[in-house]
Amino acid sequence: MTAPTTFAPTRPVQRRSTSLLGSLYAGNARSVMHRGLLATKSTNWLVVMSGFFEPIFYLLSMGIGLGALVGTVETSTGAHVPYAAFIAPALLAVAAMNGAIYDSTWNVFFKMQYAKLYEGMLSTSLGPLDVALGEISLALLRGALYAGGFLIVMQVLGLNLAWTALLALPAVLLIAFGFASLGMAITSYMKTFQQMDWINFVMLPMFLFSATFYPLTVYPEPIQWVIQVLPLWHGVELVRGLTTGALSVAMLGHVLYYVVMIAVGLVFTTKRLRALFLD
Amino acid sequence: MSAPVITANLLTKKYKEVAAVDGISFEVAPGESFGLLGPNGAGKSTTMRMVGAVSTRTSGDLSILGLDPNDHGPEVRSQLGVVPQQDNLDMELRVRDNLIVYGRYFGIPNKTAGKKADELLEFAQLSDRAKAKVDDLSGGMKRRLTIARSLMNEPRILLLDEPTTGLDPQARHILWDRLFRLKEQGTTLVLTTHYMDEAEQLCDRLVVVDKGTIMAEGAPAALIRQYSTREVVEVRFGSDRNAEVAERIRGIGERIEVLPDRILIYSENGEAELQKITEMGLEPITSLVRRSSLEDVFLRLTGRSLIE
Numbered sequence A: 001m002t003a004p005t006t007f008a009p010t011r012p013v014q015r016r017s018t019s020l021l022g023s024l025y026a027g028n029a030r031s032v033m034h035r036g037l038l039a040t041k042s043t044n045w046l047v048v049m050s051g052f053f054e055p056i057f058y059l060l061s062m063g064i065g066l067g068a069l070v071g072t073v074e075t076s077t078g079a080h081v082p083y084a085a086f087i088a089p090a091l092l093a094v095a096a097m098n099g100a101i102y103d104s105t106w107n108v109f110f111k112m113q114y115a116k117l118y119e120g121m122l123s124t125s126l127g128p129l130d131v132a133l134g135e136i137s138l139a140l141l142r143g144a145l146y147a148g149g150f151l152i153v154m155q156v157l158g159l160n161l162a163w164t165a166l167l168a169l170p171a172v173l174l175i176a177f178g179f180a181s182l183g184m185a186i187t188s189y190m191k192t193f194q195q196m197d198w199i200n201f202v203m204l205p206m207f208l209f210s211a212t213f214y215p216l217t218v219y220p221e222p223i224q225w226v227i228q229v230l231p232l233w234h235g236v237e238l239v240r241g242l243t244t245g246a247l248s249v250a251m252l253g254h255v256l257y258y259v260v261m262i263a264v265g266l267v268f269t270t271k272r273l274r275a276l277f278l279d
Numbered sequence B: 001m002s003a004p005v006i007t008a009n010l011l012t013k014k015y016k017e018v019a020a021v022d023g024i025s026f027e028v029a030p031g032e033s034f035g036l037l038g039p040n041g042a043g044k045s046t047t048m049r050m051v052g053a054v055s056t057r058t059s060g061d062l063s064i065l066g067l068d069p070n071d072h073g074p075e076v077r078s079q080l081g082v083v084p085q086q087d088n089l090d091m092e093l094r095v096r097d098n099l100i101v102y103g104r105y106f107g108i109p110n111k112t113a114g115k116k117a118d119e120l121l122e123f124a125q126l127s128d129r130a131k132a133k134v135d136d137l138s139g140g141m142k143r144r145l146t147i148a149r150s151l152m153n154e155p156r157i158l159l160l161d162e163p164t165t166g167l168d169p170q171a172r173h174i175l176w177d178r179l180f181r182l183k184e185q186g187t188t189l190v191l192t193t194h195y196m197d198e199a200e201q202l203c204d205r206l207v208v209v210d211k212g213t214i215m216a217e218g219a220p221a222a223l224i225r226q227y228s229t230r231e232v233v234e235v236r237f238g239s240d241r242n243a244e245v246a247e248r249i250r251g252i253g254e255r256i257e258v259l260p261d262r263i264l265i266y267s268e269n270g271e272a273e274l275q276k277i278t279e280m281g282l283e284p285i286t287s288l289v290r291r292s293s294l295e296d297v298f299l300r301l302t303g304r305s306l307i308e
């Protein structure tokens, strides 16, 4: 058989902009996402499902079980809500976070250190921003799936107290995007498994203490500040406001926090990919 | 002659203070098959990465298809096919999906990529492995898949970094045959190797590189003519006697090289020189008369063998 056509001497070379963005972004993050979706065919679905059910188990055991003892709780805006309806939005934010983190940390670490996947991608016409956006979108998608499923469970259990709960859907997308973006950025700087364990080391206390299971006011003020610096608390407050219908201006601040988080994550991931694979 | 597709001028890459590539200059014409021949650590891969627009040069000029890869990375890469020294196939995807997904990285639509993938699987003699896992392929098959992958975007230049290193002889020959077909088609090939036979078979023209610099440049036959004699006699007297014997046979042939395990005598007529040695009453353990090769060119230029 004959060799395939390769040589095309008359084909003009496309010139795109010479701007910095031109060398970082080819507008084809879609293809990176498509690759990720194809590859998930071979993932361990048990692990995927366990990540989905974890917050649901918390909701059932603590919300329903513990809730019977606790009664109602006062939210940061002063509303009184049943305990299950108090923790459900927090766990919704956690579901989004877990899904996003699952892909953007360990999976990315493996691809970066062992699979040489990004090296291959960056020898094509893709730029580092395409790779970052594609991978982050994939992580975001998993976060959105986890959270979407959780939101349905909340609806069935009657824990969405206001119509604004509908807005929790875009809110969890934002939260998943934020965690995916920052997660990949941090992971891209990690070199060893031990360093990766630090991520878990931060995640667990953040999950437990970010006004997830009780109001922030139980802490002394300095500790409150620390928690307010970390991302999960902003997600919890944002979603809780929406599902309980207790809206406040502070929610705009939470949205802004995530917008910044997404931007910072994208910038650092792109920089790092460039430094590693386009030195 | 049409304008070169690659022009490198005093191309340099430093890691910290160490120059991996130290001011090399060369041009590659369209349709040409150009080689970089040199030992491990010569700077071949570093050069290929700069040409492949995945590494930024420290100094010098580089133009690929008229574009500076520093400013036009994605556009330059869209015109190149790259076979890196170490395979980086996507282990999470099956064989055919590897090709399709790679094609999509170049913005090729799914359907077009599928057709192209089938065509290239046939070219790489992997059609019956389309659904296999990459892990289950042999080394030679992986290499062929990497080459097929590099052709997905119909590149104008194909960069091959040590395409057959680590393969058994049979797998190498299959691969050479495939590369030869590409060459016949007029694909511009740039390849690195430390195998002289590979360089002789595949390259129209090559540069001999060592320690980041170019030692010589030319067609394989011309380099051999310029830096070596027509024939070489290889004689072995045992590693403890080689040096001593070499002293006694000084003057035989045009030039003598003493290696730890053998003596090389360069001459236009090898048989005649070998006869002179035996007439001196010296009995080599083994002897061989052969044609000069690029290995001899390298030895002449650097005093060392290509493969240590």
Ligand SMILES: Nc1ncnc2c1ncn2[C@@H]1O[C@H](COP(=O)(O)OP(=O)(O)O)[C@@H](O)[C@H]1O
Residues within 6 Å of the ligand: B015, B019, B020, B021, B038, B039, B040, B041, B042, B043, B044, B045, B046, B047
């Ligand atoms: N990323 C890097 N960081 C530091 N040194 C490097 C790096 N890549 C290559 N080198 C050094 O540059 C030299 C040339 O390497 P390389 O281009 O891989 O040679 P070759 O491909 O000819 O074997 C070697 O001494 C190698 O150690």
Ligand SMILES: [Mg+2]
Residues within 6 Å of the ligand: B041, B044, B045, B046, B085, B161, B162
């Ligand atoms: Mg190399």
